[in-house]
Amino acid sequence: MLSKASKIAMILPNAQEGDVFMMGLGALNARNVTCFTSAREAYQVAVRQQFDFFVTRMEMPDLSGIVLVQKLRETGNYGQEVHLFVCEKLNSKIMNVLYEMDISYVLVSPFTKQLVSAKIAHVFQAEKDLPEFEQRFREARSAFQSNLLEMAESFARELESQNPTSEKVHVLLGDIASKNEQPDRMIVHYSNAAKVNPKSAVAAHKLAHAYMKRGDHRRAAQILNSLAHLNPYNIKLLENAGISNLQINDFEKAQSYASQLKTLDVKNKTASEVNVQVKIASGDFSGIADELRNSHDDKEIVAFLNNAGVKLAKGTDVRGALNMYQSCIEQLQDSKYIHAVYFNMGIAYKKLNDYENAASAYASAVRLKPDFEKAAQSLAECRQKLQETRRAS
Structure with missing residues (x-):
């Protein structure tokens, strides 16, 4: 009150x-x-x-x-x-x-x-x-926001029994299932909300998010693409639309949603990340650090690009990962976190059995961060492998 x-x-x-x-x-x-x-x-x-x-x-x-x-x-x-x-x-x-x-x-x-x-x-x-129903709903939502999920669900179930046609109660139950990482239950509750209000963009958006959680990005993208033009101010919807289209390799749509997000908020993190991931997917690593600078701090930039490189290296594109790491090093020369990029570069070279370059990358990581024990250990292993190879030859 x-x-x-x-x-x-x-x-x-x-x-x-x-x-x-x-x-x-x-x-x-x-x-x-x-x-x-x-x-x-x-x-x-x-x-x-x-x-x-x-x-x-x-x-x-x-x-x-x-x-x-x-x-x-x-x-x-x-x-x-x-x-x-x-x-x-x-x-x-x-x-x-x-x-x-x-x-x-x-x-x-x-x-x-x-x-x-x-x-x-x-x-x-x-x-x-406030009507009693609204007061009770706010109590349920307060419990949800405080991560008292069992209490929130108990309150919401009681409200559902009182008013089974309340869309926002079904949505809250879906949100609780989301926090509990239960995508199938999310779909049930958000579908119930959509039945109550078939024209609701809220229920449809939430349902699409549930499909994303279940890994069905194509189905999510179909829903979100149909909603986006009606919801040009909805940040979370546009973020989800960008991510889901990125996941199904519809890069043009993904970038379009990222552009809309940047218009709303130039510092939107998801928009920057979608744009960078589209560039990485096309093998273009130029300017990717600059793209992230408006929305991410130095540590976040290195972490994001490092993770992107790891994904490439874990797949079949180890050379692509190395090219990206090299580009990152050139763009982030003054970063105090660049040692992490050199370390992952060492891992990628090691995957190619290129122990010479792997040792060089690990050595750079240790030089920049002398207490980086994992890099020091990997460097020692590479040098030992190189010595064994020389003896054998």
């Missing part, structure tokens, strides 16, 4: 608009209010401090409000907070995301003092007078 003591964040494009909303909050004696004119700054603060109520403008200059809401939910710290979403115009593409986020309070321009004050008063009153 909201009160005058609730922590409130207002994300609005200018101080003048902030003053209008502050008047509405002031009428309710709300004083614990923080105003932001930058959505990115609001995000950085909100991940460190917990806010109870957000007034969020869609049309923010640095990051749209609809993206901010989703990024906050992705942190895992939010889900029970109240949102008043503010926009110039409301359309089905925005509503689809708000529906998936379970956000029902919306205010559309014009933002007069009277309308703003009335809307804020309505939100506070509605939160005070």
